Amino acid sequence: MKANGYMRTVFDACEPRPEVLKGELREDIFAARLSDVIRNKADPVYQDPATFFDNTYPTQGLKNLLGEALGRLTGVRPANNAVIRLETAFGGGKTHNLIGLYHAARGYAPGAAFADGALVPAAGAVRVVGVFEEVFARLVEAGHAVLCPTITSKHSGTFNSAWAAAQRFGERVRVMDTLSLSLGQGFQVLAAAEAATKGLSLDEVAGVVEQVRERTHVLILLDTIEYIRRGGRADSLMPVLGRITKLLKIKPILRLVDGQLSMHSLVRSYERGLVQLQQEVARLKPVERLGVLHVRNPEGADRTARALAEMLDFPLEEIVVAETGPALSTHGGPHVVGVAVCQRAG
Numbered sequence: 431m432k433a434n435g436y437m438r439t440v441f442d443a444c445e446p447r448p449e450v451l452k453g454e455l456r457e458d459i460f461a462a463r464l465s466d467v468i469r470n471k472a473d474p475v476y477q478d479p480a481t482f483f484d485n486t487y488p489t490q491g492l493k494n495l496l497g498e499a500l501g502r503l504t505g506v507r508p509a510n511n512a513v514i515r516l517e518t519a520f521g522g523g524k525t526h527n528l529i530g531l532y533h534a535a536r537g538y539a540p541g542a543a544f545a546d547g548a549l550v551p552a553a554g555a556v557r558v559v560g561v562f563e564e565v566f567a568r569l570v571e572a573g574h575a576v577l578c579p580t581i582t583s584k585h586s587g588t589f590n591s592a593w594a595a596a597q598r599f600g601e602r603v604r605v606m607d608t609l610s611l612s613l614g615q616g617f618q619v620l621a622a623a624e625a626a627t628k629g630l631s632l633d634e635v636a637g638v639v640e641q642v643r644e645r646t647h648v649l650i651l652l653d654t655i656e657y658i659r660r661g662g663r664a665d666s667l668m669p670v671l672g673r674i675t676k677l678l679k680i681k682p683i684l685r686l687v688d689g690q691l692s693m694h695s696l697v698r699s700y701e702r703g704l705v706q707l708q709q710e711v712a713r714l715k716p717v718e719r720l721g722v723l724h725v726r727n728p729e730g731a732d733r734t735a736r737a738l739a740e741m742l743d744f745p746l747e748e749i750v751v752a753e754t755g756p757a758l759s760t761h762g763g764p765h766v767v768g769v770a771v772c773q774r775a776g
Contacts, residue, residue, distance in 0.1 A: 462525045465583050465590045467532060479533035483540040491516075492527050493544060499531055500549035503556065507549070562595035566603050575632040576603040579618050579639060582689035583607045604632060606639055609689030612754050613721035613770035614648040620719070642772055645718070648686040649694060649710055650768035651703040655682065657763030683707060700765070704734060707769060712741040716774040721750035725759045725766040734767055 449455045466472035475481050486492070498514055501507030516524050534540055537553030562578070569576050578596070583589035589607045596603040608615045618639050625638040652658065681703045685694035694710070697703040711720075720738060724731035731751050739746040754762070762768075 462529060464525055464528050464532065464587075465593070467529050468590050468594055476529055479536075479538035479540070482529065482533060483538075483544060486526070486530060486544075488543045489523075491523075492530055495527050495531060496534055496540075496545040497549065500534055500545060500551070503535060504549055504551050557598075560591070560595065562592045563598065566595060566599055570599050570602045577622055577626075577632060577635055577639070578603065578605045579608045579615065579622060580605060581611050581615055582609045582686070584609070584689040585611070585691065601632075604636055606636060607689065608639075608643060610643070610646055610648055610686055610770075612648070612723050612758055612768065613750060613752070614646050614686065616721070616750075617646055617719045617770060617772045618642050641775065645773040645775065646770065647711075647714060647773070648768060648770045649707055650684045650691075650762065650766060651697075651700070651707050652682050652684065652762060653700055653765035654763050658761050661761035683710070704730060704767060707767065708734060708737045708741060711738055711769045711771055714771050714773050715742045717742055717744060717771050718774040719750075719770075719772040720744055720748070721752070721770045723752055723754045723758075723766075723768045723770065725754055725762050726764045727767055728753070730765065730767045734769065738769070 447455075462476050463472065467476055470477065475485055495514060495516070497507075498510045502510040502512060516527065530540070530544070534545060534550055535556050537551055537555065539545075539547050539550045566576055566578075576596075576599075578592050580586075580589040580592050589605065592605045596605045606618075608618045610618065621642040622635050622639050625635040630638070680696045680698055681700050682696055683694045683703060683706060684691050686692070695706060697706055720742070722731045722735045722738070728751075731753075735749045735751050736746060738744065739749060753759070754766070754768070759766075
């Protein structure tokens with residue numbers, strides 16, 4: 431407050447950061463990714479722990495997360511919660527909190543405003559363990575080189591976990607982000623296996639996978655957005671998608687673009703959606719591999735496979751038709767039909 435009792439304006443009370451005054455502020459700096467921090471590719475404001483915490487306000491939620499997780503991790507407070515549920519809206523700070531926890535778990539003491547120093551482990555005391563490391567170790571000890579193609583990192587933390595576990599093994603283990611999912615990921619795994627059986631080196635096999643990744647497309651027709659909304663894995667889509675589908679009662683067709691689920695088109699009915707899905711895939715011919723995935727909708731998947739076989743002049747018996755796994759089924763909901771296609775090279 432000013433001396434005369436009037437509230438100060440925002441221009442009087444706040445001083446913009448230097449990069450704002452210099453016109454050097456980049457919007458992409460706000461797009462924090464934990465995977466970039468883990469791989470030492472993030473902007474310094476996220477990569478450097480001192481800079482990160484200097485620019486972070488110690489909210490009660492962040493302090494609770496650090497206290498519970500670090501206490502449990504170090505064993506100083508073994509009774510702390512083993513599972514912590516983070517509930518925030520899109521842009522509410524989940525990734526920011528996880529980056530803070532990552533830095534603290536690696537031994538950086540952020541100060542009393544954030545966490546009790548006794549809870550911060552010594553640098554290097556915490557390392558990644560689990561299934562990935564166990565499998566990598568077994569294969570490397572047997573004399574193998576390992577290629578691990580994971581589900582897209584844009585919607586899953588699997589790549590981060592595998593990449594971190596692989597660091598112990600140097601160049602003997604390579605983790606690749608398929609930027610895809612379900613059969614789209616499967617096509618890349620099949621290509622890797624075929625290349626490996628031909629005796630290609632790890633670098634050569636990885637090169638084959640990269641080429642297949644560039645030619646692979648996944649389109650998905652949803653009957654409802656309720657399940658993907660609950661799952662929280664496509665928050666960037668929901669503001670627009672929710673309003674449109676609620677008002678117009680239409681069905682969305684999604685497409686993976688650089689590993690990210692994006693809106694491809696909207697249709698007036700589910701049946702029209704199946705037809706448009708087939709038409710969109712037909713534009714990608716000639717194709718090398720083709721698959722139809724579904725959730726509790728074998729009839730719709732079979733119709734789609736038969737239509738595509740005729741439209742693309744592709745052998746019906748070579749089209750993979752399968753129900754997707756429990757994770758994707760949970761996020762997509764019943765009656766989903768999707769198509770994964772790998773275009774022919776050249």
